[in-house]
Amino acid sequence: MNTVVDEIRFRQHEGTVEYTPKDFKAGIDVRWCAGCGGYSILAQVQRIMPTLGIPKEKIAFISGIGCSSRFPYYMDVFGVHSLHGRAIAIASGLKVARPDLSLWIATGDGDCMSIGGNHFIHACRRNINLNVLMFNNEVYSLTKGQYSPTSQQGQVTKSSPLGVLDDPFNPASLALGSGASFVARGYDGDPKYLQYLFERAAKHNGFSFVEIYTNCVIYNDGAFDLFTRKDTRNEHSVMLEHGKPLIFGDNKDKGIKLDGFTPKVVSLTDGKYSVDDLLVHNEKDSTLAFILANMTYNQELPRPMGVFQAIERTTYEQKVEDQIAYYSGKPGAGKLENLLIDEDSWEIK
Amino acid sequence: MEKQVQYLDEAVIRFAGDSGDGMQLVGTLFSNTSGSVGNDVNTFPDYPSEIRAPEGTLYGVSAYQIQFGQKRVNTPGNKIDLLVAMNASSLKVNLPHVKKGGLIIANSAGFDDKNLKLARYEKNPLEDNSLSDYHIVPLNISNIVKEELKDSTISPKHVDRTKNIFALGMTYWLYDRPLNHTEKWLEGKFGKKADILASNKKVLKAGWEFANKSEVFKTQYKIKRSDMKPGHYRNITGNNAAAIGLVVAAHKANMPLFLGSYPITPATEILHFISGYKQFKVKHLQAEDEIAGVCSAIGASYGGYLAATTTSGPGLSLKVEAIGLAVILELPLVIIDVQRGGPSTGLPTKPEQSDLFMAMYGRHGEAPLPIVAATSASDCFDMTIEAARIAIKYMTPVILLTDGYIAQGTNPWRIPNLDELPDIKPKFVTNPEGFAPYKRDPQTLARLWAIPGTQGLEHRIGGLEKEDITGLVSQDPANHQKMVNIRAKKIEGIANDIPLAVVEGEQQGDLLILGWGGTYGAIKDAFDKLRSEGKKVSYCHLKHLNPFPKNLEQILKSFKRILIPELNMGQLKSIIRSTYMIDSIGLNKVQGLPLKAYEVEDKVNELLKVKE
Ligand SMILES: Cc1ncc(C[n+]2csc(CCOP(=O)(O)OP(=O)(O)O)c2C)c(N)n1
Ligand code: SF4
Ligand SMILES: [Mg+2]
Numbered sequence A: 001m002n003t004v005v006d007e008i009r010f011r012q013h014e015g016t017v018e019y020t021p022k023d024f025k026a027g028i029d030v031r032w033c034a035g036c037g038g039y040s041i042l043a044q045v046q047r048i049m050p051t052l053g054i055p056k057e058k059i060a061f062i063s064g065i066g067c068s069s070r071f072p073y074y075m076d077v078f079g080v081h082s083l084h085g086r087a088i089a090i091a092s093g094l095k096v097a098r099p100d101l102s103l104w105i106a107t108g109d110g111d112c113m114s115i116g117g118n119h120f121i122h123a124c125r126r127n128i129n130l131n132v133l134m135f136n137n138e139v140y141s142l143t144k145g146q147y148s149p150t151s152q153q154g155q156v157t158k159s160s161p162l163g164v165l166d167d168p169f170n171p172a173s174l175a176l177g178s179g180a181s182f183v184a185r186g187y188d189g190d191p192k193y194l195q196y197l198f199e200r201a202a203k204h205n206g207f208s209f210v211e212i213y214t215n216c217v218i219y220n221d222g223a224f225d226l227f228t229r230k231d232t233r234n235e236h237s238v239m240l241e242h243g244k245p246l247i248f249g250d251n252k253d254k255g256i257k258l259d260g261f262t263p264k265v266v267s268l269t270d271g272k273y274s275v276d277d278l279l280v281h282n283e284k285d286s287t288l289a290f291i292l293a294n295m296t297y298n299q300e301l302p303r304p305m306g307v308f309q310a311i312e313r314t315t316y317e318q319k320v321e322d323q324i325a326y327y328s329g330k331p332g333a334g335k336l337e338n339l340l341i342d343e344d345s346w347e348i349k
Numbered sequence B: 001m002e003k004q005v006q007y008l009d010e011a012v013i014r015f016a017g018d019s020g021d022g023m024q025l026v027g028t029l030f031s032n033t034s035g036s037v038g039n040d041v042n043t044f045p046d047y048p049s050e051i052r053a054p055e056g057t058l059y060g061v062s063a064y065q066i067q068f069g070q071k072r073v074n075t076p077g078n079k080i081d082l083l084v085a086m087n088a089s090s091l092k093v094n095l096p097h098v099k100k101g102g103l104i105i106a107n108s109a110g111f112d113d114k115n116l117k118l119a120r121y122e123k124n125p126l127e128d129n130s131l132s133d134y135h136i137v138p139l140n141i142s143n144i145v146k147e148e149l150k151d152s153t154i155s156p157k158h159v160d161r162t163k164n165i166f167a168l169g170m171t172y173w174l175y176d177r178p179l180n181h182t183e184k185w186l187e188g189k190f191g192k193k194a195d196i197l198a199s200n201k202k203v204l205k206a207g208w209e210f211a212n213k214s215e216v217f218k219t220q221y222k223i224k225r226s227d228m229k230p231g232h233y234r235n236i237t238g239n240n241a242a243a244i245g246l247v248v249a250a251h252k253a254n255m256p257l258f259l260g261s262y263p264i265t266p267a268t269e270i271l272h273f274i275s276g277y278k279q280f281k282v283k284h285l286q287a288e289d290e291i292a293g294v295c296s297a298i299g300a301s302y303g304g305y306l307a308a309t310t311t312s313g314p315g316l317s318l319k320v321e322a323i324g325l326a327v328i329l330e331l332p333l334v335i336i337d338v339q340r341g342g343p344s345t346g347l348p349t350k351p352e353q354s355d356l357f358m359a360m361y362g363r364h365g366e367a368p369l370p371i372v373a374a375t376s377a378s379d380c381f382d383m384t385i386e387a388a389r390i391a392i393k394y395m396t397p398v399i400l401l402t403d404g405y406i407a408q409g410t411n412p413w414r415i416p417n418l419d420e421l422p423d424i425k426p427k428f429v430t431n432p433e434g435f436a437p438y439k440r441d442p443q444t445l446a447r448l449w450a451i452p453g454t455q456g457l458e459h460r461i462g463g464l465e466k467e468d469i470t471g472l473v474s475q476d477p478a479n480h481q482k483m484v485n486i487r488a489k490k491i492e493g494i495a496n497d498i499p500l501a502v503v504e505g506e507q508q509g510d511l512l513i514l515g516w517g518g519t520y521g522a523i524k525d526a527f528d529k530l531r532s533e534g535k536k537v538s539y540c541h542l543k544h545l546n547p548f549p550k551n552l553e554q555i556l557k558s559f560k561r562i563l564i565p566e567l568n569m570g571q572l573k574s575i576i577r578s579t580y581m582i583d584s585i586g587l588n589k590v591q592g593l594p595l596k597a598y599e600v601e602d603k604v605n606e607l608l609k610v611k612e
Helices: A004-009 A036-050 A068-074 A087-095 A109-113 A117-124 A171-177 A190-202 A230-236 A288-292 A316-328 A336-340 B023-036 B088-097 B111-118 B143-149 B156-160 B165-174 B180-191 B193-214 B238-255 B270-275 B290-302 B313-329 B356-361 B380-392 B404-407 B477-497 B517-532 B554-558 B571-580 B597-607
Strands: A061-065 A078-081 A101-107 A131-136 A182-187 A208-213 A237-240 A253-258 A262-265 A303-310 A345-349 B004-008 B010-018 B040-046 B062-068 B080-085 B098-107 B134-138 B219-223 B231-237 B257-261 B283-285 B306-311 B333-339 B372-373 B397-403 B408-414 B460-462 B509-516 B538-542 B545-546 B559-566 B585-588
Touching: A004 B460, A004 B585, A036 A131, A061 A068, A061 B165, A061 B597, A068 A101, A068 A182, A068 A316, A068 B460, A087 A237, A087 A316, A087 B257, A087 B290, A101 A109, A109 A117, A109 A131, A109 A171, A117 A171, A117 B290, A171 A182, A171 A208, A171 A288, A171 A303, A182 A190, A182 A230, A182 B408, A190 A208, A230 B062, A253 B134, A253 B165, A253 B460, A262 B356, A262 B585, A288 A303, A288 B010, A288 B380, A303 B040, A316 B143, A316 B257, A336 B238, A345 B004, A345 B010, A345 B408, A345 B597, B010 B088, B010 B165, B010 B219, B023 B062, B023 B290, B040 B509, B062 B088, B062 B283, B080 B088, B088 B098, B088 B111, B088 B372, B098 B165, B098 B356, B143 B156, B143 B165, B156 B193, B156 B408, B165 B193, B165 B238, B231 B238, B238 B257, B238 B270, B238 B306, B238 B333, B238 B380, B238 B397, B238 B404, B257 B270, B283 B290, B283 B356, B290 B313, B306 B313, B306 B408, B313 B333, B313 B356, B333 B404, B356 B372, B356 B397, B356 B545, B356 B571, B372 B380, B380 B397, B380 B404, B380 B477, B397 B404, B509 B554, B509 B571, B509 B597, B517 B538, B517 B559, B538 B571, B554 B559, B554 B571, B559 B571, B559 B597
Parallel strands: A061 A078, A061 A101, A078 B460, A101 A131, A131 A208, A182 A208, A237 A303, B004 B219, B010 B080, B080 B098, B098 B134, B257 B283, B257 B306, B306 B333, B333 B397, B372 B397, B509 B538, B509 B559, B559 B585
Antiparallel strands: A182 A303, A253 A262, A345 B231, B010 B062, B040 B062, B040 B408, B231 B408, B372 B545
């Protein structure tokens, strides 16, 4: 027997699937502060949505609580603004139930890595096909400025007036260590590149984690300036490109070379090293991904940006579907009588 | 030798031995056989909480108690007529439950020096006359089976493992039960191992013959079949019944089923059963914690599934916030709480009814939800379906309260014809014309259900207060008041859609016993006994705890005194008082033990002495 849900799951979209970014605007006012990094992320998501060829009714955004988690209200698709930290848990159940849906999660650094940390690491390891967009502003904004698990040591916030004592999480390393199959980093101020990352995440069949450096103009303004401002970013960050050597600097005059397992900055102009000596990125190399992610808080090294890892492996929901197809396809399967009457039952006449 | 035959109304027997002695197995086989000859049966397994307790120890004793009878048998019984004790420790632990004059079959091989020491016996109780109050039959069962199987090819270890089957054979003679049901089971189990099958069958028969020939058993007991409704039956635990109930409810609703759960005693078996139902296309997620268990179920429910989450007290504590979300999202969700002793880790394997307050009040904000409770193992099936029916019809989370006692005990379940069960009709919207997420069915006040994948119905919902009808975020004071009222009214209205409470005995008078949930069997036994003694007492048992049946107030007002026995410090009593301004007398037991019929009898007798 086909259930109503099956019927909806397999129903064909009526008409063509041709949209413009405007079709994804929910038509209500966006309530973020002027200058908030969220605006750019929203715009880029709306820009890439039409390119995915997915009917709007098949897309859902699930979020937790935080400034960033307001996101679903602004997207004219299905959406749930849920509980602080629980978006991934809710989306996990939804995706297992409804693998036909394209599921996106808008979450903050607190939502995702603090209260929701447990769900995050387990979704990574299960490889459920969710696209997690983590707006990392290194602060709890909605609650007006306390430090978060990604706040930097010494950072002064409302709840750390004398400076943060904790070591921060490195989100990319956490995701990789937890088994995420797609891990990337971008920032709000580079629209084109964000679009590229979102498209990659959407097309990756598995758990995708995109950390987005997001400026909070109110509670942590300029936190990422070094890596995002035109005048400093070339010297302080390095783009990861699959199959390409790691080169950076205003004049593209520096590179990253591996010394054993340790990445080192080398000059390309002092005659000692050439491009051929540099580390070449490979998204399929999980060992390399760890090394690159680990560069993150190393002051001597530029901040890596881009896709750390993209490895395809069977998704959790696919394995569930396969098990069900196998067992429900056996002769006599699905007969409720077999569940009700077992070998121990008897008949009273 | 001439044997006497004695007819009994019911009997209570208990198999007790070491964890490795196979007591749970023979207990189950005995109860299934008793069911198959038309007796009513009620069982309770009593096994150690240690996983592999050291052999022969007092805390390693595993037992299985069965009451079977000609009339309705509501509990596993109190005092034991026959104890089978496979070793010294099992005798020591279970002796206090044996009737004076009761029969004890003791495997004397389990009373050697080592076993006696482990059981902390100074002297061998089988030899020192300390058991003169009982009819004690010491038998070296280990030697007997060795002798029986001396020609068998199976290993000495396997030979020794048939002790329980021999004992079972003896009990079959003692209570005049046929061997065929067990033989059939053995064939299914050992069909491929011919020598083991043959040995077990031989030993089973030998046990029967032994008792038949032996001088020590002078009487054979017979229990007539009860007038059970015709149909197919099986003995079922409450957890198994709940698992099947979920599958059947989904089938009746023509919806797929999802379970999000995290293991916790005594609820885990529901997860075990459900995880084995892939052939019925059931999906489940063993989540990373209870929060994810309930949240994943909410996600699946949002996706159009009949979604459930199963847990026990500590897990329910963790789920509380998410249940509040389901209340405001107005999504159906079945939450099964198999109650155990609390607070905190408390008594993980022992029953209690102390989560009623949490079910009723354990959420922040005004967040009412329906609560139902099951009265027996087999009733867990019906009440799971009832919970699903209410959840889907009223678009709300529903909590079903069972407990560790009915979850693991069994009683015969009449396997229903699917047509007898209520239809469940989810109201999915598919038409975008005039759609709004919080538009309601005027009668039930349930909102319409629009699931992702439905073209043209794209919309957002969330945990923030929402505007009536549109579901848009709203902070408007009057709107919040209105929404709180609507959500409360929706739940209150369910009172029109549940059965009226039933009073047994006089419909008005001096004393009413009011019970709820898993204590039904004990109270019912007490009530029947009191009535047979001519005592004026009435009885009402609740399965719907929020809302209460519409006629409950009327019923309560028809009695001068109300006695509420419950396995907590007076939670129903307190809710009754706050709801109806009616005071009652509590019989409150929190010992990690089920309620016993005699406790209710004693209390009622005490109350009847002082007439109001
Ligand atoms: C259970 C619970 N605890 C605490 C809060 C309060 N709270 C809301 S958002 C938030 C932190 C948000 O930080 P983040 O996830 O980084 O999001 P941002 O606002 O920075 O985008 C907190 C602590 C809550 N809503 N629920
Ligand atoms: S407080 Fe910060 S994060 Fe929140 S909306 Fe304003 S700028 Fe954005
Ligand atoms: Mg933040």
